[in-house]
Amino acid sequence: MPDSPTPAGPAGNALVLGGTGWVGRHVCAALARRGYTVLAVARNPPACYSPVRH
Secondary structure, three states, X not given: OOOOOOOOEOXXXXXXXXXXXXXXXXXXXXXXXXXXXXXXXXXXXXXXXXXXXX
């Protein structure tokens, strides 16, 4: 575990549950475009290795 939290993006941090699902991927991409640092929680970790391009 890091000693300090992940630095927030210009808009802050966002946690998305189900971040690799159809809706979650779009939510993550929209938040990232708006300047958030996004952490996605997923049931299927291998799906995390194919990031959404924004």
